[in-house]
Amino acid sequence: MITADGTPGSPCWLDLGAPDVRAAAAFYGAVLGWEYQSMGEEGEEMEGGMFRKDGKTVAGLGKLTEEGARPAWMIYFAVTDADATTEAVRSAGGTVRVAPRDLGEWGRMAQYSDPLGGQFAVWQRGNNNGFEVADEPGSLSWTELYTSDAAAAKDFYGGVFDWRFGDMELPGGGGTYTLITPAGLAEERMQGGLMEVSKEDLSLAGGRPYWHPVFAVTDCDAAVAEVTGNGGSVQMGPADAEGVGRLAVCLDPSRADFVLLTPSGN
Numbered sequence: 001m002i003t004a005d006g007t008p009g010s011p012c013w014l015d016l017g018a019p020d021v022r023a024a025a026a027f028y029g030a031v032l033g034w035e036y037q038s039m040g041e042e043g044e045e046m047e048g049g050m051f052r053k054d055g056k057t058v059a060g061l062g063k064l065t066e067e068g069a070r071p072a073w074m075i076y077f078a079v080t081d082a083d084a085t086t087e088a089v090r091s092a093g094g095t096v097r098v099a100p101r102d103l104g105e106w107g108r109m110a111q112y113s114d115p116l117g118g119q120f121a122v123w124q125r126g127n128n129n130g131f132e133v134a135d136e137p138g139s140l141s142w143t144e145l146y147t148s149d150a151a152a153a154k155d156f157y158g159g160v161f162d163w164r165f166g167d168m169e170l171p172g173g174g175g176t177y178t179l180i181t182p183a184g185l186a187e188e189r190m191q192g193g194l195m196e197v198s199k200e201d202l203s204l205a206g207g208r209p210y211w212h213p214v215f216a217v218t219d220c221d222a223a224v225a226e227v228t229g230n231g232g233s234v235q236m237g238p239a240d241a242e243g244v245g246r247l248a249v250c251l252d253p254s255r256a257d258f259v260l261l262t263p264s265g266n
Contacts, residue, residue, distance in 0.1 A: 001134075001135045001141075001188060001189060001191075002135050002140055002142065002143075002192075003135065004130065004132055004133055004134050006125055008078050008079055008080050009077060009161040010189075010191050011143050011191055012078040012129065013059075013076035013121075014076060014131070014140060015059060015062060015074055016028075016059065016060070016073050016256060017065075017072060017256075018061060018063070018064055018252075018254055018256065019064050019071060021048065021062070021063055023231075024254065025049075025051075026230070027232060031226045031227055032138045032217070032223070033138050034052065034053055034138065036049055036050070037051075037052060047062065048060070048061060048063060053139060056131075057131055057132045057133075058132070058134075058139045059140070070256075072205075072210065072212075072256050073256060073258060074121050074211075075120055075211045076120075076123040076130065077120065077161060078123055079123070079124050079161075081124060082100040082110045085110065085122050085160065086099065086112075092159040092160055094114050094156060096110065096111075096112055097119065098111035100124075102126075103126075105128075107128050108123075108124040109122065109123050110122050117205075118153070118209030118211060119210070135216065136216060137216050139215065141216035142192050142214035142259075142261065143192035143193075143213060143214065144195070144211065145193075145194040145209060145210070146195055147195070148198065148199050149196065150176070150194060154178065154194070157180075157194075161183070163182065164182075165179065166181070166187075175196065176195075177194075178195065179193050180192045180193055192214075212258055212259060215258060217261065220237070220245075220261065223248075227250045231252075231253035232250055232252045233250065233251045234251075236248065236249040243264060244263070245262050245264045246261070247262070
């Protein structure tokens with residue numbers, strides 16, 4: 001499970017780069033019940049801000065400005081020293097996309113690509129720990145990496161974050177799924193997984209690996225209806241996954257990918 005305690009190596013923040021901030025705010029408000037709070041002055045064009053659920057911050061939203069970049073969610077992992085993590089990324093063959101920098105008193109961030117091009121980020125807390133709620137309806141409950149080389153991904157991310165991995169075979173010959181747990185924590189603190197797929201299956205990111213978020217919802221089918229009713233689309237599902245729950249892989253109107261999950265027992 002993911003928590004909001006900022007444990008090193010665990011997800012602690014995520015934000016969406018979108019070409020149309022107003023449209024993205026409306027879409028996720030309809031699908032996940034989020035309220036959007038702009039960081040700009042009242043009346044200004046919205047360039048970015050925070051998503052909140054029941055008054056608690058769950059994610060960020062900003063204008064997509066990087067030339068050639070696709071709309072996508074960026075997942076941040078907690079670290080104690082962003083500079084040391086940057087050196088670990090370089091040593092493991094990754095690329096620094098945004099060098100460590102301070103965001104006022106909030107904390108320190110950096111963004112990277114893994115050796116095959118999968119993008120991710122880190123957060124070194126200042127007076128801000130990241131999102132305020134996780135693993136509840138309307139919040140992040142899991143993270144997932146699709147990659148063309150699972151062994152290479154385990155070597156890289158294991159070296160950078162000291163993650164622990166456990167492989168399981170998917171039903172019906174669906175392949176091997178690797179579970180991820182932060183160093184030193186028990187299995188119930190598993191935070192995500194990675195799966196090897198073909199490069200053809202990575203077409204959304206031009207053949208490069210990509211991370212995406214899994215959001216918990218109380219009713220997957222109802223949430224999917226909001227996705228399609230508000231300009232999004234569904235790549236897979238809704239479908240039942242044994243021991244996991246009912247899930248659907250979705251795209252928002254700008255084709256940023258995410259997963260909706262109603263966990264088993266809900």
